[in-house]
Amino acid sequence: MNTINLAHGSGGLGTQQLLDHLFMRKFANPLLQAREDQARIPLAALAGQGQLLAFSTDSFVIDPLIFPGGDIGKLAICGTANDIAVSGAQAGFISCGFILEEGLSYRLLETIVDSMAGTAARAGIQIVTGDTKVVPRGAVDKIFINTSGFGVIPQQVHWSMQHIQAGDQLLVSGTLGDHGATILNLREQLGLSVELQSDCALLSELIAPLRTMAGIKTMRDATRGGVNAVLHEFARSSQLGMEIQETALPVKAEVRGICELLGLEPVNFANEGKLVIVVAPQAAGQVLDVLRQQPLGKDAAIIGEVITTSGVRSTGAYGVRRTLDLPYYEALPRIC
Amino acid sequence: MRYIDEYRQPDSVNALICQLNLQAEKLPYSASRPLRIMEVCGGHTHAIFKFGLDQLLPKNIEFIHGPGCPVCVLPKGRIDAAINIARQQNVIFCTFGDAMRVPGKSESLIIARSQGCDIRMVYSPLDALQLAEQHPHKQVVFFALGFETTMPATAVTLQTARARNLSNFFIFCQHITLLPSLIHLLKQPDNTIDAFLMPGHVSMIIGATPYQFIVSDYQRPVVIGGFEPVDILQSISLLAAQKITGQYRVVNQYKRVVPDAGNCNAQQALDEVFRLQGDGEWRGLGMIEEANVTLTDAYAQFDAEQHFNLPEQQVADDPDACCGEVLIGHCKPWQCPLFANGCDPQNACGALMVSPEGACAAWYKYRRQEVTYEYH
Numbered sequence: 262m263n264t265i266n267l268a269h270g271s272g273g274l275g276t277q278q279l280l281d282h283l284f285m286r287k288f289a290n291p292l293l294q295a296r297e298d299q300a301r302i303p304l305a306a307l308a309g310q311g312q313l314l315a316f317s318t319d320s321f322v323i324d325p326l327i328f329p330g331g332d333i334g335k336l337a338i339c340g341t342a343n344d345i346a347v348s349g350a351q352a353g354f355i356s357c358g359f360i361l362e363e364g365l366s367y368r369l370l371e372t373i374v375d376s377m378a379g380t381a382a383r384a385g386i387q388i389v390t391g392d393t394k395v396v397p398r399g400a401v402d403k404i405f406i407n408t409s410g411f412g413v414i415p416q417q418v419h420w421s422m423q424h425i426q427a428g429d430q431l432l433v434s435g436t437l438g439d440h441g442a443t444i445l446n447l448r449e450q451l452g453l454s455v456e457l458q459s460d461c462a463l464l465s466e467l468i469a470p471l472r473t474m475a476g477i478k479t480m481r482d483a484t485r486g487g488v489n490a491v492l493h494e495f496a497r498s499s500q501l502g503m504e505i506q507e508t509a510l511p512v513k514a515e516v517r518g519i520c521e522l523l524g525l526e527p528v529n530f531a532n533e534g535k536l537v538i539v540v541a542p543q544a545a546g547q548v549l550d551v552l553r554q555q556p557l558g559k560d561a562a563i564i565g566e567v568i569t570t571s572g573v574r575s576t577g578a579y580g581v582r583r584t585l586d587l588p589y590y591e592a593l594p595r596i597c
Numbered sequence: 598m599r600y601i602d603e604y605r606q607p608d609s610v611n612a613l614i615c616q617l618n619l620q621a622e623k624l625p626y627s628a629s630r631p632l633r634i635m636e637v638c639g640g641h642t643h644a645i646f647k648f649g650l651d652q653l654l655p656k657n658i659e660f661i662h663g664p665g666c667p668v669c670v671l672p673k674g675r676i677d678a679a680i681n682i683a684r685q686q687n688v689i690f691c692t693f694g695d696a697m698r699v700p701g702k703s704e705s706l707i708i709a710r711s712q713g714c715d716i717r718m719v720y721s722p723l724d725a726l727q728l729a730e731q732h733p734h735k736q737v738v739f740f741a742l743g744f745e746t747t748m749p750a751t752a753v754t755l756q757t758a759r760a761r762n763l764s765n766f767f768i769f770c771q772h773i774t775l776l777p778s779l780i781h782l783l784k785q786p787d788n789t790i791d792a793f794l795m796p797g798h799v800s801m802i803i804g805a806t807p808y809q810f811i812v813s814d815y816q817r818p819v820v821i822g823g824f825e826p827v828d829i830l831q832s833i834s835l836l837a838a839q840k841i842t843g844q845y846r847v848v849n850q851y852k853r854v855v856p857d858a859g860n861c862n863a864q865q866a867l868d869e870v871f872r873l874q875g876d877g878e879w880r881g882l883g884m885i886e887e888a889n890v891t892l893t894d895a896y897a898q899f900d901a902e903q904h905f906n907l908p909e910q911q912v913a914d915d916p917d918a919c920c921g922e923v924l925i926g927h928c929k930p931w932q933c934p935l936f937a938n939g940c941d942p943q944n945a946c947g948a949l950m951v952s953p954e955g956a957c958a959a960w961y962k963y964r965r966q967e968v969t970y971e972y973h
Contacts, residue, residue, distance in 0.1 A: 577649055583646070586961075590698065
């Protein structure tokens with residue numbers, strides 16, 4: 262099997278061969294291998310963990326498919342796993358839909374599937390159901406992936422934007438814009454010889470110790486739209502204001518360099534492994550310490566606070582406050 | 598970060614503000630009639646708003662944001678003409694990113710691309726030239742935008758195209774030069790421009806001498822300034838000093854980039870490839886005398902307008918838009934009745950909202966939550 266062809270998506274023998282040879286083998290687990298039309302997950306074990314199911318979906322169309330720090334497969338697992346994890350839940354089960362372009366290299370697909378399997382295994386996630394379509398050349402760009410997943414929110418965790426109050430502190434778990442800058446440099450062939458890596462990562466380990474800490478109001482993983490998009494979501498939901506200090510933003514020198522060169526701002530650049538956390542003021546210091554003790558959180562910082570005047574603002578190095586607008590367009594399309 | 602951090606140091610900025618406050622007491626201007634400094638370049642506008650420098654100035658010194666954004670002053674019909682070219686058969690239309698989203702009468706280049714036109718974003722006209730060489734059966738057109746800062750790159754690209762005998766490469770020439778627009782503004786009888794902060798990167802090409810007439814014929818002080826906070830504040834201080842003594846001249850603050858004579862190689866390339874012929878239309882300002890940048894006869898073969906024989910496209914702006922008034926300092930962006938009231942970056946009614954470096958767009962993006970508005 263060198264390339265994917267239309268037979269692999271026809272539902273007949275070609276599809277069976279692809280499933281057997283690749284997906285069933287790489288994603289092996291009893292639920293998947295039962296080969297029912299759906300995954301049947303025992304409710305009792307889940308019900309014991311909590312009252313609420315956190316359920317999320319995400320689609321991945323990134324170009325290029327493979328980049329420093331990850332690939333579309335790793336991203337597809339991390340993206341949905343992280344969306345679940347920021348509710349306090351641990352994603353246990355994921356579905357996976359593939360739309361493949363006729364002519365896609367089988368070896369490339371296998372590399373991506375291996376990455377998904379490895380990432381899922383590290384996170385303790387099972388890929389329990391899926392679908393594969395193959396479309397004619399040009400109808401998609403190589404491969405698009407959708408993943409959906411769920412986990413149970415533990416009984417004691419009540420993270421929600423409804424709890425945001427004026428005076429709360431805004432934290433980030435690390436440097437801004439690593440993923441966006443990496444993709445920009447690669448895709449636009451800017452030729453900047455800098456050591457840039459996507460920060461694509463599973464966040465469940467970073468979040469785990471936070472589940473039992475008091476004072477955490479809510480959190481999001483910053484993806485496309487960057488930290489700025491998350492702040493706008495918080496502001497919109499709470500009708501309060503988010504005010505950040507520019508000098509407090511942790512940014513890698515290489516990312517800053519690209520931003521200065523192209524007139525872009527790190528707050529708008531995509532991340533794929535960073536948290537934005539709203540914390541009660543009395544707990545902020547402790548949460549910061551806990552984050553910094555972990556490799557993924559070593560650059561964590563308090564970047565601002567929630568205020569009563571609505572909107573999103575930034576205070577610069579000279580004390581002047583300015584509006585932090587939400588860009589209408591993305592700085593770079595197909596970032597995730 | 599070298600060449601950046603040194604010019605953003607808060608201590609240096611604070612020292613310059615203190616100096617400006619002392620100078621302000623000696624200026625013959627008040628808060629109700631401040632010293633009005635026109636900063637011409639979109640890059641200056643952007644930096645002033647991003648760093649909040651206008652908020653740090655003494656009350657009797659203020660900026661007027663001039664027409665130094667080539668995207669903003671591009672007449673709307675030119676976008677329709679560009680789309681017209683892109684729709685021709687076998688055309689690859691190349692443009693800088695800034696122009697992709699500017700709306701014409703009914704659509705933009707990015708919308709035309711979504712409808713099937715081959716429109717590509719490039720970082721340099723040489724990228725477009727490369728495409729022409731890679732696709733000999735296509736006609737590759739480069740949307741040549743910008744002031745003297747970007748003109749040398751276009752000029753050198755055309756010199757290269759001519760040397761290589763390329764017959765499938767063209768430019769849609771919408772370059773503009775700075776000085777005709779300044780003369781136009783200074784000739785407005787009721788303009789309130791007291792001094793000029795000149796664009797550092799245009800000056801890098803043309804040098805300091807071309808501005809001399811502003812001192813001698815129009816009695817305004819001139820400083821050529823860089824784009825970091827220390828550059829801009831230092832330039833304001835130098836202008837204030839000239840206003841205090843009454844001795845005006847052209848001063849080059851941006852010496853680390855701008856040679857007083859400019860860039861001679863670039864000037865030679867510009868002279869060979871471009872000329873000013875006839876009046877040119879600037880959105881927001883109307884017709885400017887002797888402002889139309891065209892190609893010299895030796896390079897006329899590369900002119901996309903001649904090659905594609907395009908019909909003239911005239912698209913008028915909203916009559917309530919106050920762009921012209923903002924440009925001569927009679928009106929602040931937020932005093933225009935359309936500001937944030939039908940006119941915003943996604944639905945730009947006029948020139949100054951169209952590009953992020955336009956005065957209205959900069960105000961909208963960086964300042965609109967801090968100001969309450971009173972509409973006329």
